[in-house]
Amino acid sequence: MPYDDSGWKNFGTYGANRSAENVxxxxxxxxxxxxxxxxxxLEGGIKSPVTSHRGLKARLKYLNSDAGIQAMRDAGITVKSRAIRNWFAGKQKPSPANLELVDTAYWNLRTQRILSNLGAFKQHLNNKGKxxxxEIHPINQSLVDDHAVRQNLIGDQAIRTLPSVRYIWDEAVDAMEAGDxxxxxxIWDDIIAELDSDWGAYTYVSYVGLGA
Structure with a gap:
């Protein structure tokens, strides 16, 4: 299962493709x-549970708009508009079943807004230029034929970390969004070029993690 300067040759000949995580x-x-x-x-969302006074109040404040009301309807809330206005005003509390639907509406709307404008996500990854x-994990060789196992890709030392990958995130997010x-x-080739002579071993990997 050798690799050269262009990456793996005949990937899977000796079983590397038997592990579904190797891509x-x-x-x-x-x-x-x-x-x-x-x-x-998730991490930027409201932490307090919807069953708490603070959590419910925060979610209703977020949902108090035409888009928020539509999200509530889409989540399955069927009470009359007057009841929803009373929720917003704090005059009435949703039933336990509707509390769950308020929570669903909140997360759906938050997700929709973030996905419709990924600029904040790009900024997060760019981290003010930093x-x-x-983190790059090598392929899983547990199902590779014994004679073809690459010893240099076994163990913690084979997990590589690039501490500050920069300049590629706008394009990467656009490509993710477009399914390109x-x-x-x-972009991956640009990233692993920083590994110098080892880059060919990481054209296929088992996992990539981002510190963001």
């Missing part, structure tokens, strides 16, 4: 971007 670097990068985006949506750390696999591969 091209661009695909792993796309997954890492999606994971980081999900974290931004960039984002990228070829562009993600090109």
């Amino acid at each position: 091209r670097g661009g695909e792993a990068l796309g997954r890492a971007l999606e994971e980081a985006l999900s974290r931004q949506i 960039g984002t750390a990228v 696999a070829q562009k993600l591969e090109e």
